[in-house]
Amino acid sequence: MSANSGNSEVLLRMEGIHKWFGKVHALKGVDFEVKKGEVVGLVGDNGAGKSTLIKVISGYHRANEGKIYWVGQEVKISSPKDSRALGVETLYQEQALAPHLSIARNVFMGREPSRALGFMDKQTMNNDSMEALAAIGLHLRSPDVMVSTLSGGERQGVAIARAIHFEAKMVILDEPTIALSVKEVQEVLDFVQELKEKGIAVIFITHNLYHVYSVADRIVVIAHGQELANMQTKDTSVDQISKIIVRGTLGEEV
Amino acid sequence: MQRLKIRPITIYGLNTALTFIITFLIFSIFTPDHLFLDPRNLASMAKLTPDIGVVALGIGILMIAGEFDLSIASIIPFCSYIFTQFIMNGMDPLLAFILIFPIGATFGLINGLLVVSTGLPSFIITLSTMLFWKGLLFGLSRMMPISILKYVSDTPIEKILTGQIGPVPIQIIWFGIFAVILGLLLHQTKFGNWIYATGSNQEAARAMGINVRMVKTVCYMIIGVLCAWAAVMQAVRLGSFAATQGIGFELKTIAAVVVGGTALTGGVGSMLGIVLGIFIIRIVENGLILLKAPVFGVEMFIGVAVVIFVLLNSFVNRRLVRLNS
Numbered sequence: 142m143s144a145n146s147g148n149s150e151v152l153l154r155m156e157g158i159h160k161w162f163g164k165v166h167a168l169k170g171v172d173f174e175v176k177k178g179e180v181v182g183l184v185g186d187n188g189a190g191k192s193t194l195i196k197v198i199s200g201y202h203r204a205n206e207g208k209i210y211w212v213g214q215e216v217k218i219s220s221p222k223d224s225r226a227l228g229v230e231t232l233y234q235e236q237a238l239a240p241h242l243s244i245a246r247n248v249f250m251g252r253e254p255s256r257a258l259g260f261m262d263k264q265t266m267n268n269d270s271m272e273a274l275a276a277i278g279l280h281l282r283s284p285d286v287m288v289s290t291l292s293g294g295e296r297q298g299v300a301i302a303r304a305i306h307f308e309a310k311m312v313i314l315d316e317p318t319i320a321l322s323v324k325e326v327q328e329v330l331d332f333v334q335e336l337k338e339k340g341i342a343v344i345f346i347t348h349n350l351y352h353v354y355s356v357a358d359r360i361v362v363i364a365h366g367q368e369l370a371n372m373q374t375k376d377t378s379v380d381q382i383s384k385i386i387v388r389g390t391l392g393e394e395v
Numbered sequence: 396m397q398r399l400k401i402r403p404i405t406i407y408g409l410n411t412a413l414t415f416i417i418t419f420l421i422f423s424i425f426t427p428d429h430l431f432l433d434p435r436n437l438a439s440m441a442k443l444t445p446d447i448g449v450v451a452l453g454i455g456i457l458m459i460a461g462e463f464d465l466s467i468a469s470i471i472p473f474c475s476y477i478f479t480q481f482i483m484n485g486m487d488p489l490l491a492f493i494l495i496f497p498i499g500a501t502f503g504l505i506n507g508l509l510v511v512s513t514g515l516p517s518f519i520i521t522l523s524t525m526l527f528w529k530g531l532l533f534g535l536s537r538m539m540p541i542s543i544l545k546y547v548s549d550t551p552i553e554k555i556l557t558g559q560i561g562p563v564p565i566q567i568i569w570f571g572i573f574a575v576i577l578g579l580l581l582h583q584t585k586f587g588n589w590i591y592a593t594g595s596n597q598e599a600a601r602a603m604g605i606n607v608r609m610v611k612t613v614c615y616m617i618i619g620v621l622c623a624w625a626a627v628m629q630a631v632r633l634g635s636f637a638a639t640q641g642i643g644f645e646l647k648t649i650a651a652v653v654v655g656g657t658a659l660t661g662g663v664g665s666m667l668g669i670v671l672g673i674f675i676i677r678i679v680e681n682g683l684i685l686l687k688a689p690v691f692g693v694e695m696f697i698g699v700a701v702v703i704f705v706l707l708n709s710f711v712n713r714r715l716v717r718l719n720s
Contacts, residue, residue, distance in 0.1 A: 222604055236602060239595035241662035242588070250592050251603035253585040260583050 151213070152177045152311060152342050153198070158207035160193055160366075167193045168204070169366040175311060178340040180333060182357030182374070184350060186386060190366040191346050195313050198344075199231035200224035228310035230303070232317065237300040238288050245270040245284035248303045273306040274298065277335045294325030301332045304341070311342040318352045330356050350379045364389040410711040411656045411668040411675070414704055418675050422682030430685045431678075434562065440681055441567035442557075442632075448570050448673045449625045451648040452577050453618035455669035458652055459581070460614050461594035461661025462510060462517040467622050467648065469528035470502045471641030474626035476532055479541045479636040488543075488552045495623045502528070503619025507612030525645065536638050544634035556628045566628060573621070578666030590614065594661025650697070651676045654704040656712070675704065 153175040160168040168190050175181050185191050196202040198209075200221040209216055211227050218224050224231070238247045245263070248270040254262040267284040274281055279298040281291070288296060297317050304312045314333070318326045333356045336343050347353045353360060354374060362370040362385050369389045370382070422431040430436060450467050457464055474495055481491035506524055510517045547553050558565045581587040592600035593607045600607050622641075630636055655672020657664030679700050683693050 221602060225604060231602065233598070233602065236596070236598040239592045239599050239662065241595040241658075242591055246588055246591070250588065250600065251605040253588055255585050259585045260579075261585055261588065263583075 150177045151175075152179075152211070154210040155194075155198070156208045156210075158194070158197060158204045158209075160190075160197065160202060161205055167366050168197070170207070171363070171366065171368055173361065173368070175342050175344060177310075178337060178342055179359065180337050180343040180345060180357045182353035182360040183344055183346045183363065184348070184353060184360060184382065184386065185363035185369070189363045191363050192315070193366075194363065195231065195315065195344060195346060198224065199229060199313060228308065229313065230307070230309040230311070231313040231315070232297070232300045232304070233315045238296055240289035241287060243285045243287060244274070244281060244291075244299055247288050247299055248273060248306060252307065269306065270302070273302040276305060277302050277332050292325055293321045294328035297321075297325075297329045298332055301336065305336065305339060309341055311344065312336055313344045313346070315346045316348070317345070318347060318349060326352060350382050354379050354382070362386055362389065409667075410708060411654070411671040413711075414654075414707060415671040415675055415678075418678050418682075422678055422685070426682060426685040427687075431682055436681070436685070438562065438564055440677060442564040443566075444673065444677045445566040445570035446625055446629050446632075447644050447647060447651075448670075448677075449573055449628075450618065450621050450644060451651050451673050452570075452573055452666070452669060453614070453621040454648040455652040455655065455657055455664055455666070455672075456577060456581055456590060457611075457614040457618060458649070458657050458659070459594045459661060459664040460590045460611055461597065462611055462614070463649070464506060464521045464615060464618050465518065465645040466502070466506055466521040466525040466528060467618060468641045468643065468645040469525045469532060470499065470619060470622040471626045471629075471644065472636075472638055473502070473528050473532050474499050474623045475630040475636045475640050476536055476541075476638075478627050478630055479543050482543050482546045483541065488547050488550050492552055492556075492627050495627055496620050499619040499621075499623025499626075500616045501619065502622065503616035504612065506619075507615035510615070511608040511611055533638060536636070538638040540638070541636040542634060543630065543636065547631050547634065552627075553631055557632045566632075569624075569628070573624075574666060574670050577617070581666050586610070586613075591662055594663075596662070647676065650701045654701055654708070656708050676701075 151174055153173075155171065155173040158168050158171045158173070159166070171190070171194060173194065183191050183195070193202060197204045198218065200218045200223050203219055209218060216223075216227065218227070221231075239250060242250070245266040249261075249266050254265045256262055270284045271281075277298060279295065279302065281295065288299060291299065301312065317329050321329065330352065333343055333345065337356075345353050345357060357374050359371070359373055360377065360382060361368060362382065364386065370385045372382075423429060450471070454464060454467065477498055478491050478495050481494065482488055506517075506521055509520045509524065513520065554565075556565070556569075560568060581590060589600065589605045589607075589610045592603070592605055593610045597607050600610075626640065629640055651673040652664070652669055653659065653672070654675050655664065655668035655670070657669060657672070676697065679697055680693055683696050684690060688696060
């Protein structure tokens with residue numbers, strides 16, 4: 142595993158990212174890096190700038206300053222479309238799926254395979270969506286099942302299967318385990334493992350250090366719009382990270 | 396592998412079908428001398444229902460996309476007014492008919508652009524455009540009817556829009572054609588999936604690269620075109636422009652579409668349901684009059700019926716969803 146030199150290749154590098162919202166300086170020169178196939182845990186308190194940072198990557202916000210490199214090439218990400226074109230899939234909690242639509246229609250939402258006159262190729266949609274789910278170990282009854290009838294973990298699975306099917310290079314998971322039962326959390330963590338095994342990089346944003354600790358290769362702590370710590374998971378502990386987060390916050394307030 | 400598959404999207408249509416059949420049977424049995432089933436009664440319903448029905452098809456699609464359009468109550472008479480003005484100024488009725496479609500679409504485009512650019516609730520925007528166009532129309536027409544009878548009698552347009560094929564009024568055939576085309580659009584095409592996605596979770600749709608503004612605007616334009624069709628169809632049948640054309644359609648279409656299982660919150664509904672909802676409202680209206688309910692009080696019963704049907708719908712849906720999971 143360690144001999145896999147491809148893994149050390151840098152997929153995403155961000156340098157000196159600044160973001161202002163009016164007078165609020167949300168990101169103060171953040172440097173951030175994700176290697177190919179790496180799982181990076183992004184943690185920090187509310188309002189630390191985690192969400193702003195990933196929204197810059199996913200194209201919802203534009204950085205006021207700073208540079209973004211994708212596989213070594215400088216890129217401009219000015220819309221979600223740009224981000225997706227690079228191979229970044231962002232799965233926001235409750236924003237990834239359309240609850241009233243079937244699994245197949247969700248997997249292919251916005252990218253429906255079609256024939257003449259825009260008619261959907263439903264056969265392909267049904268077969269491919271079930272295949273994509275099976276690939277991450279999720280076996281659901283039928284591609285016609287409405288997403289709102291699925292459990293929270295299964296829904297995350299559908300969104301992740303979609304990312305894999307469209308050959309994402311990096312998946313951003315924004316609080317994927319929030320409001321899930323213990324069993325469902327384990328399902329989602331297993332999905333993250335699947336992504337990693339397929340060589341897909343993951344940015345895992347969470348409040349729950351235990352969830353991220355069990356899957357991340359590296360953990361980055363953000364506080365007050367700056368990077369506070371950046372550690373290999375194996376060199377740290379949940380206790381240590383939690384102390385850094387708390388101390389970082391206190392340190393600024395004093 | 397081919398187990399019994401329950402398709403959630405068709406389920407909504409199926410339980411409305413049940414309501415439709417029951418409503419149909421009740422009035423068939425209980426109207427005096429089974430008057431409801433009299434061919435003349437059925438023909439008259441087939442002739443009149445499409446006036447509102449054609450427009451309601453578009454309203455249903457728009458509501459699946461999560462928006463409303465109240466302005467149809469003014470777009471219809473306004474299109475009728477423009478059509479009659481074209482004819483009064485010597486234009487060939489067929490040409491006037493063709494020209495009215497881009498005009499109807501423009502009314503829709505204006506609604507769509509206002510809704511997506513202001514971000515205000517479409518209920519408010521289209522309430523405003525309804526009042527605006529109504530005021531302008533009443534000012535221009537002074538609410539006087541304009542007879543076009545001598546211009547359209549025995550013309551091709553009269554046959555196309557108000558003729559008969561055998562005993563069947565052509566209006567109901569046009570309604571069927573529109574329903575099939577829009578049903579295919581809604582259920583079988585990519586654009587249809589974008590409509591559902593937009594109504595179900597706009598943020599998700601946008602995140603997946605769907606241009607939700609375009610989707611909504613196109614839905615408004617479809618309604619504009621349908622309004623143009625309904626306006627001319629009605630004007631030719633009446634032989635006149637009337638400023639009162641389309642009055643009350645804005646709410647009655649919503650009632651029909653909701654009875655057909657469409658959710659007010661978007662993302663839920665089917666073309667079959669919408670079509671049946673339109674017929675159910677019409678059957679209740681017609682049947683009650685045949686039962687000698689006071690004509691001016693019929694709306695009272697329709698109000699009650701709408702609530703009952705919607706309750707029934709949501710009850711059946713909950714049961715089906717539970718079965719499904």
